[in-house]
Amino acid sequence: MSTPLKQIHLAAHFPGVNNTTVWSDPDSGSHIDFDSFVHFAETAERAKFDFLFLAEGLRLREQAGKIYDLDVVGRPDTFTVLAALAGVTTHVGLTGTINSTFNEPYEVARQFASLDHLSAGRAAWNVVTSWDAFTGENFRRGGFLPREQRYARAKEFLATAHELFDSWHGDEIAADPDSGTFLRTARAGAFAHHGEQFDIQGRFNVPRSPQGRPVIFQAGDSEEGREFAAAEADAIFSRHDTLEAGQAFYRDVKGRLARHGRTPDQLLILPAATFALADTDAEARELAHGIRLKQVSGQTALRHLEHVWNTDLSGYDPEGPLPDIDPVPGEHTLAQGRSTTRHHRDPREIARELRERAEAKNLSIRELVIDITARQTFIGSAETIAATINDLVQRDAADGFILAPHVSPGGLDTFAAQVVPLLQERGVFRGEYEGTTLREHLGLAHPDA
Incomplete structure (x- = not known):
């Protein structure tokens, strides 16, 4: 008896806060x-x-005091956009990143419970952390949270939010059969949380929402991030989009679930993915190269290397060889609001590896940066891309993908028109929505079940 085909999950990322x-x-x-x-x-x-x-x-990225050239300036508030989209859509889930470092559980829980009501059960929360003082300057707690404490706060933040969501859950809550409104009881919404990070009590004023709790996403790739996802998340974003790396990440994270009393189907692995789609594979490769040239100008290439060298490289020719000077040791000062490898590895070792790669391939600065930051996950015709996506999912490198087109708002149109029908023909992607809530789309049980 053959194993049934896995159903592919697809989502779309409206680009803006990224490098693509x-x-x-x-x-x-x-x-x-x-x-x-x-x-x-x-x-x-x-x-x-x-x-x-x-x-x-939460803050525009900067390089040497200037706004980073790939940042989109003027992005509106995530919650406001999602709430507005709830009124013009009926089925697609609405997922937003909300920071657990610079917000409060009551405020965020109230916003997500409201969004879940407004959308009839389509809300999801990507729980993220922030540790850098640069971002914190926009908030009253600027820079107060050491990097190693960010997940401790995030875990208690999420646990507290769950207590608030669940405060309207129980036999004491009932709906009036005539009006459909909730009956008031003495315990409805009552909560009390006393912990290291939060000490709050009161009454949550948003009744139990259609999904009970929003779907929880997590995006960390560190050891702490993976463990947090295995314990708390319904889905985890991933940057591992090749077969071998994807399978290793898939095995690792799914293998952590049992010790948290969970099964593999309770956590979805969803890598971020970009694409270059054309009529033929050759045309798609040409298109992908053109996109990379637009993404990595000469100036962008120099700014990228400055993350490693930690010094002004504006005097170097981006079409020339890599700098012959050593990186400046110490804390990173040129790039602000961007995570870099300097936090984890010796920059001199990184520079050595980059020089070896450039020499082996005879690459200029710009060509090297294009080479090491290539982000087109899927390149080819519609048939090629559909086959590749299906292969990665069926071989447990992912449960699906979150697609980020390089232009918006129309960058998703061709994928929707050409690739999706091929996946539907293969029987691995839905032809119609079978449910109305995001939990149903993702195959996740309701928390009250």
């Missing part, structure tokens, strides 16, 4: 006009995607 956006492309539209978000959401829903995703940048 080409906001200067003539096809790129506004990142603040609501029409852009509506177009993107309608495309995702027409293609029967599980959800759309909005990241959140």
Whole structure:
């Protein structure tokens, strides 16, 4: 008896807070006009995607005191956009990144419970942390949280939010059969949390939402992040999009679930993915190269190397060889609001590896940066991309993918029109929504079950 085919999960990321956006492309539209978000959401829903995703940048990234050239300036608030999209969509899930470092559990829980009501059960929360003082300058607790404490706060933040969501759950809560409204009881919404991070008590004023709790996403790839996801998340974002790396990550994270009393189907692995789609594989490769040239200008290439060298490299020719000077040791000062490998590895070792790679391939600075930051996960015709996605999912390198087109809002249109029908023909992707909530789309049980 053959093993049934896994069903593929697909989602769409409206780009903006990342390194893939080409906001200067003539096809790129506004990142603040609501029409852009509506177009993107309608495309995702027409293609029967599980959800759309909005990241959140709490401060514009800077390089040597100037706004980083790939950042999109003027991005509106995530919650506001998702709440507005709830009114113009009916099925597609609405996922937003909300920071656990610079917010409070009551505020965030109230917002997500409200969004779940407004969308009839389609809300999801990507729980993230922040540790850098640069971002913290925008908040009253600027820079107070050491890096090693960020997950301790995140874990208690999420646990506290769950207590708030669940405070309306139980036999004491009932609906009036005549009016459909909730009956008031003495215990409805009552909560009390006394912990190291939060000491709050009161009454939560949003009744139990359709999903009970929003779907929880997590994006950390560190040891702490993986363990946090295995214990708490419904899905984890991943950057591992090749077969071997994906399978290793898949085995590792799914293998952690049992010690938290969970089964493999209770956590989905969803790598972020980009694509270059054309009529033929050759045309797609040419398109991908053109996209990379737009993403990595000469100036961008130099700024990228400055993350490692920690010194001004503006005097170097981006079409020339790598700097012959050694990186400046110490804390990173040029790039602000961007995580870099300097936090984890000796920059001199990184520089040595980059020089060896450039020499072996005879690459200039710009060519090297293009080579090491290549992000087109899927390159080819619709047939090639559909086959590749299906192969990765069936071989347990992922449960699906979160697609981030390099332009918005129309960058998803061709994928929806050409690749999705091929996946449907293979019987590995839905032709119609079978449920109405995001939990149903993702195959996740209701927390009350």
